[in-house]
Amino acid sequence: MTVKTCTTSWSNRRQQVERRGAATRLGAMGWTLNRLFVRSVPPLRSGRVLLVEPARRHFEAWSLLRETSRRHLEPFEPAWAPDELSRAAFRRRLKRYRADRRRGTGAAFFVVRAADEALLGGVTLTGIRRGVTQSASVGYWIGLPFVRRGYASEALAGVLRYAFDDLGLNRIEAACMPSNHASIGVLERGGFRREGLARGYLMINRVFEDHLLFARLRQDARLAVGDDRRISRLGAETPIRPVGAGPPAAAAEGHAA
Numbered sequence: 001m002t003v004k005t006c007t008t009s010w011s012n013r014r015q016q017v018e019r020r021g022a023a024t025r026l027g028a029m030g031w032t033l034n035r036l037f038v039r040s041v042p043p044l045r046s047g048r049v050l051l052v053e054p055a056r057r058h059f060e061a062w063s064l065l066r067e068t069s070r071r072h073l074e075p076f077e078p079a080w081a082p083d084e085l086s087r088a089a090f091r092r093r094l095k096r097y098r099a100d101r102r103r104g105t106g107a108a109f110f111v112v113r114a115a116d117e118a119l120l121g122g123v124t125l126t127g128i129r130r131g132v133t134q135s136a137s138v139g140y141w142i143g144l145p146f147v148r149r150g151y152a153s154e155a156l157a158g159v160l161r162y163a164f165d166d167l168g169l170n171r172i173e174a175a176c177m178p179s180n181h182a183s184i185g186v187l188e189r190g191g192f193r194r195e196g197l198a199r200g201y202l203m204i205n206r207v208f209e210d211h212l213l214f215a216r217l218r219q220d221a222r223l224a225v226g227d228d229r230r231i232s233r234l235g236a237e238t239p240i241r242p243v244g245a246g247p248p249a250a251a252a253e254g255h256a257a
Helices: 002-036 056-068 070-076 087-103 151-166 181-189 228-232 246-253
Strands: 044-046 049-052 107-113 119-129 135-142 171-176 193-204 207-217
Touching: 044 151, 049 151, 056 070, 056 087, 056 119, 087 107, 107 151, 119 151, 135 151, 151 171, 151 181, 171 181, 171 193, 181 207
Parallel strands: 135 171
Antiparallel strands: 044 049, 049 107, 107 119, 119 135, 171 207, 193 207
């Protein structure tokens, strides 16, 4: 009787160990599959531009555009790293983008011209928060050769449509330096409302700068979202410099808020 009890006890213990091992293997497999099969987003059309997921094939065009636009962008961005435009830095950027999308905390897009797929800039949703909040921050930049053409407004309209209609978010926030008049205009034309001033909000080019805070709610009047004809009538813009999207955007985008 004693031997039978010991045998039964050992058998139960072995089964528990095997179940735990199987659960661990399944969990690891699920994590691996999650990494391999993160659902990609098809190109999003907004007026004359497409929002596409960043990929390695974009490196040459991205690095050239960023270098060409450096003096235009640096006054409104966190300090650039010494290897900012290197291929290794670009791969790290892509890795961050994929990690954010996998966790459901961010979505990054490059802005390309639909007619010829020329790279124009970038736009990001970062700090996506669910639960009772359902919000995110938006940031964007347009390269110097493509300013004054309304591309920033069209890109913003496209990413707002994605945030509200596809992700089901309720509130999109943005932060902008008071001196960045062009981007303030883009936000206001895009239906964003100014909500206040945050002192020393972000370190831009090694200095903590004040930022105006803007937000757009799902129920706000739709100026550009879903209406490409209205976008095409916005006309020329003054040069578009980067718009910061608050601390989450700065962290996710690295050096291009």
